[in-house]
Amino acid sequence: LDVISTKDLLIRPSVPRFFVAGDRVTLGAAVHNNTSQTLPVTVRVEAQGLTLESPAVQEGRLPPGGVARFEWTGVVGRVEAVDLTFYAEGGGFRDATKPTLTRPDGMIPVLRYVSLETVAAVGMLETPEPRLEIVAIPPEPEVTGGTMTLRLSPSLAATALDSLAWLEHFEYECTEQTISRFLPNIATYQALLRLNLARPDLEERLRQQVAIGLQKLYAGQHADGGWGWFTSMESDPLTTAYAVFALAQARSSGFAVAEGVIERGVAFLRRSLEAPADLPPWKANRQAFMLFAMAEAGAGDAGRIVALWEARKEHLALYARAFLAMALGRAQADHPLIPTLLNSILEQASVTATGAFWEERGLDDFNWNTDTRTSAIALLSILRLDPKNPLAFQAVRGLMAARRADRWETTQETAWALMTLTEWMVQSGELEGNYTWTARLNDQALGSGTVDPAHIQETVTLRQDIAGMLREVGNALELSRSAGPGVLYYTVHLALEEPVERIAPRSRGLTLSRQYLRLDDPCLQDRRQPCTPVTSARVGDILTVRLTLVVPRTAHHVVLEDPYPAGMEAIDPSLKTAPTVGQPPELRRVDLADPFGGYGWWGWWWFGHVALYDDRAALFAEYLPPGTYEYTYMIRAGWAGRFQVRPARAYAFYFPEIYGQTEGTLFEITR
Template sequence: MAFSAPQAFATAGVLDEGGERLELVSLPRSFEPLGGHLRLEMASSLAGVAFEGLEVLEGYEHESIEYTVSHFLPNLEILRVIQEFGLDEPELRDRLDARVRASMERLGQGQNYDGGWGWYTGVNSESNPVISAYVLMGLVHAEQAGYQVNDYIFENAVQYLLNYLVNNLPDAEHPWLYDQAALIHFVLSQADFPVLDLASDLLDQRDQLSPWGQALIGLVMAQNAPDARADALFSNLQTSAVRSATGARWELDQAGTWQTLSSEVFNQAVVVYALAQRDPASPLVTDGMRYLMAYRDASGGWQSSYATSWALLAIAEVMRGTAELGGEFAFSASLNENPFATGQAGGAEQFTEVVAETSLESLLPDLPNALTIQREAGTGRLYYRAILDVVQPVESVEALNRGLGITRAYYPAGLDCASQDCRAVDSAKVGDLVTVRLTLNIPNAVHYLRLEDYIPAGTEVLDLSLKTSQIGEAQQEVSYDPLDPLARGWGWWYFGTNQVYDDHIAWLAEYLPAGTYELTYTLVVLQPGTYQVIPAQARQMYFPEVQGISQGSLFEVVP
């Protein structure tokens, strides 16, 4: 069985009025693709874009508390906006009911004794004020949507954030606390527990806030104690926007962003979210949303589950404030002057994207391919995205180090590699056990890291936490052995419990200091054949530009 390494290249845009846009699509020249396709998605309203973003959130696998909230919060808001327009989406509503109830149960179980939540559930996950504020925001929105929220959980969360605000006032030595305080003030205000004296003090220190922090504290004061300072803050957001042909954006100082999970996309989304509530008719809201649309990634989301959630919340507010669901116009696309797709804005069709797809064989291999997006005059906007998916042979994939280095090696199980040099293998017999060793090199400390490794198709991960293994032999439950503390590798104690899937295994780490780490697990060899193995991958979840990929490889299983 052959595995491959897909690569995606994407572009996106918005057409506000009648006209056309030309996008040039070229096939890669650095390798010969095994296959792939060109996919065009066109949405006649933000609703179509939002539904695609919600589908992207379904694809995340990690079990963090942040994702628990991101999994239901934007769904709640998109559904509420649609219902406010007198429309309905039964499939989304039915799916949401079960999801919210399951999330409420998990959040209740994961709440710490102090009333807060950590990044993930576990005995070593200390309460995090940003995560806790985000959870409370989710609880507030769930309650507003008519779901039952446990009063004890809600009140303890409020008390945790109130205590944190009082005991962690921002200062020059901890600059991220200004933005963090803005988020907490905003959520407490949504929960009807505003702390207006401290919020007013923070407004006086607005020069220390990022654009998204200014936007949130501006909303707090404008909604609870409006004065000239809040007006001046929103005026500053108007004048500080950087405008270009792509739209309007707000620059983010990167210092200390991991403490607040903030990124460029998150910053953009929160500012648009706030401006859409303050003045939805402002052209700046349209320009800010256009920029946000242009930077969707190839999956249809934005960078991470957290950034995608906030982008969808911004979309919901723009839809609510601009009544964009009322568009009326025809649109189409052509590829190399041949018809490719057509659609009509308005009615039930606005919830569904128009999608067209063609294989690489139909594209010009050596010349740019002309993809023309067209729309007629009429009310509304056309959002489009083109994705070129190409498949690269796994064995030709080279290692990538963008702030993280990762290697993978296979060894016969049972060898004492601490006392002797062990030679890595690239083959094994059916019935053998193989130890996989992942080595992660980190030159600088990282936060919120996800590491995942894909296994050869003819093998399975031996889950030693079970009493019986996949091959039916009795196993001992894994525990720490003081006589052999490195049996599971080096630095494993920084990682949470691994998650085993059908084709890969994954770990999460909230914090890793600079250094070298080793993680090991065991494979059971089951089916003979020569298998291409997808590289191991490590990345910071909220800053995925910091990532590492191991080299692609082949693994042979002999009878």
Template sequence: VRVVLQWDGPTLEPLGNLSRTVTIAANDEARVDWRVKAVAPGEAVVRVKALTDEESDAVQMAVPVYVHGLLKMEALTGVLRPDSRSARIQIRVPAERRVADTRLEVRFSPTLAGAMVDALPYLVHYPYGCTEQTLNRFLPTVIVQNILKRMDLDLQSIRTKRTNLNPQELGDDAQRAKQWNRSDRNPVFDEREVQRMVRQGVKALTEMQLSDGGWGWFSGFGERSDPHTTALVVHGLQLARANRVALVPGVLERGIQWLRRYQEEQVRRLKNAPSQTHPYKPYADNRDALVFMVLVDADVLNADMLHFLDRDRNHLSVYAKSLFGLALHKIGERDKLAMILRNIEQYLVEDDENQTAYLKLPESTAWWFWYGSETEANASYLKLLARTAPKSRKASRLVKYLLNNRKHATYWNSTRDTAICIEALAEYLTASGEDQPNLTIEIWIDGQKRKQVHVDRSNLFSFDNTFVLQGDELTSGEHTIELRKAGAGPLYFNAYLTNFTKEDPITRAGLEIKVRRKYYKLVRVDKSVPVSGGRGQVINQRVEKYRRVPLLNLATLKSGDLVEIEVDLELLLGEGIPFLFPQREARPYESSEPHLEIGALRVEAVEALLGGRTRLLVTTLRALQERAPIPAELA
């Protein structure tokens, strides 16, 4: 048989004779290999012909031809604290690359909290109905608009030209807004629209107030006043009044009186606990901390509840500890406040690489209750830091964490936590002084000044915060990027280096998300085990078994080799995060006995999900196909 290899297109070059003659016996087969060189990217239409003097055959297929390389982005981030003047970052541009695809983009901003304005259209256009959502429709917008007005900004002028104040987001600002479905009509820049929203919101909340002075979930016929909902509405109306919103006389005062009566009843129950006289409760709870904070803001201080909350602070959630801390700061209880801050900081995790900080809530936290919300807990802690340490490193890192963990690009999980985050970011923006920037920023590349811009409150939402080098503007080798600032305030910055690199090997890079892969060659091992035969006799049966050999050089692989790729999930998600369900069956090369594969959902797996202890479930296709419904008792 004469075997011929052919192809169409300029993508391949031969490395030998493309025609071979082989002898094949009847009912047998033969394999023919060719080596070719890939010289250009594209698609090669490959044909193989088998020609004889009697019968012939051929096959054709399209084969993609790739360049050795990939489009690789390296992300770097940093911050200049108010007392710092310059910062440097190093980058390396590989010589083996497509020069035209090289791009360096540096983005910077004197504030991250200012990016909160992007969430306001979501709150405004959400289809509201309940009491809480009615409040959230107008209150965050009023808070942010008053900050902008105090900055003496021309709202109409910045309405059409806005800078993306989050330097972590790439791309054209207007295009990103379009992709994320941001509203073209952000009400924060329209005073008349905000006034109309306020009138509607105050009117609706007034009508929802029940006859006893409290509020329920929907406040319709047969509704009962709820302490949690009432506390949220009273707190919101307090903020509204502080932001010059006119309220109907008596509405706020009646709500405060309802909370006052509720708190007095809880104190009575706590005092009944030692004698177990009904009704009683043993500890002050999370709702007591919320109500206490709201009443303290109304200048109502119950000394007994203060004592019980301080006594039972270890029974409070981390979220409630922050609420209690806000009240302690208001009444000037410095020693108790210092203790609460130390209690909260036990759960604080700081990421130096990404300059973020967050509260890692205990595994026992009931995430399905309001006080188990991770987002709201971090936002409340930010409010506390805005009052106790507004210019601290952990406060600015917490702001960055909250922005990075918006679940829907511009807003968080719901109207509730979005409103709470905006409230916290607004308070931080004012307390830290980031609403009054006065900076001259310079970008230096390899000792040469390439850009200078001045930022103050007048151009905060319109200044040019991007510096870009492309193609041959960036030469191969090491480069130093230096950001310098003069004036008051911090500076947050990110640098992104993008290359189509042809390095061999391609060096690893990552920020936040990192995956480590290990490669193993599976080498067959001859093994047999004694088993019982059909007549009870002992026979040796061969089993499939492999030995794993680490592959340090993938070039040593040959066609037909078996390879296993192992991905280190814990490196990606953190230690203890992956949760295997069910336990996988042992592979042939492992010495342990196979684990039992469980088709039904196990209690441990469901509990791990509901308890928030895991973000990833690893399962098998077979287990998913054979899964059983969750037992009714567990559901």
């Protein structure tokens, strides 16, 4: 039995799921006459954030049971989102609707290409002396727009809440990011309780986030007891140690953890431990983290901790020493090795005017580590084992100086920094504040406010379009505050934009290229044939996207993102409705000695997780040996217009300074 529910006059919009600022797009709407009479109809669109180039109101006649398409062209502005409403009226009938595949608020997001993001200034005001920061805007003509954002946080609690929001809305869902999202929530939840801060709404939201995170971890645990970077990947000791640590933190904070989950994870870690004598440095560092996680879960092993230190002390990273010290503190709090471990960390601290920090001797890209992450973990070990040490406050200042806007650079840096700063907040009681503040840009008022106990957890965000700033000389940003208790933390963040067609390829350790090819291009069948890339198509055409990534040295935790033109949609081969024409998506490694195929093709999937989003394809590889990789997938042209295509980008997820990107381009779709 088929039941059809409809209206006599029905309008159905056809618009992209997103836009890029500057796109020229053709909006469409199909109007259905479901009556038995001819209807004169008036159709119109209301658009906010998009400038129409054709009349908003159009008229037509629809025969009985007929349908007609109406179109409007327009240019997308530099806005956060576009709001569209479509109307149809005729013969006494009317209908109105908005596009359905939108944000929860019914608006269509507008994306921009930010060519440069930088922290122009970061610091804290502890006294009434004013602070002058010079903010320079690059004079290059390619910079056509952008925003300066000033964030003022009156406490570490306010900073923590901002960073929690960033983690909560982080776009990818690997196991590490799932944990990094809810681990700081646990710490913040405990801080609220220990400091007697009455925030019932926040407490409930934190509990919900923890519960969601726990359920995802339960679902992601493999039969061997471990976890992989993505659920589709094999279990590995690094991710498993992080999961066990998170579950142990949840359990010790009073959250119910499913029976046997932690125990199976600990068993996996125990099976993964190796004799320390011959471990390479990266494995020794990882084993220190594993022993720390086991100790947090109540399975500490002082003998193994000491053995690892004795065998590899000269090669252990500073963060690994901190993990061993904290693990030994859990396993045997009075062990005589703890002061030795702690001193080996303290003596390596660098103290400057902006605070204390730690720098590792080398890069440990196997284990998600950076110097900022090391500084957070080192500080956490001090707070746990020597909380009265005067270096702790300097390390807090140094960690705050490493912020980038409302977060730190990676999810790992942000999670460990939040957990550490929350512990400091609890120990120091840093929640006092009673002063006023002002901010002036080029001697013009930018903002002002009052900090008191009722607003101590609230960050103030001020934005200035760079069109209103100086380009030839630096811009004077003056921050001041009155006398009184408390600290005012601030960051100044610049996001600069340029037209995508002017963006050149960049290579910083990785090289990436992108081609749009027609399905009948000979090079798709025979690599010896030259390819003929295209920059235009007709509505309904299906194209193949070819991405080529060159990895000159072994890379870890690589992400490849390929944004689509707004007028196109990726074809998901897992759907039963996906067309069978062309080639299915595939990713292969090309032998550099035989780049034209043949036996040079290696047939396994190096990227263990692939996801197709509304605006981009994303691929994730835990490990990539040196080589050249190609990924192909299909997209369909769905809407006419002239679209700005943002560069594709490949980067090391935990070391974003290692990256490669393609050029930006324009793509035209006609009917």
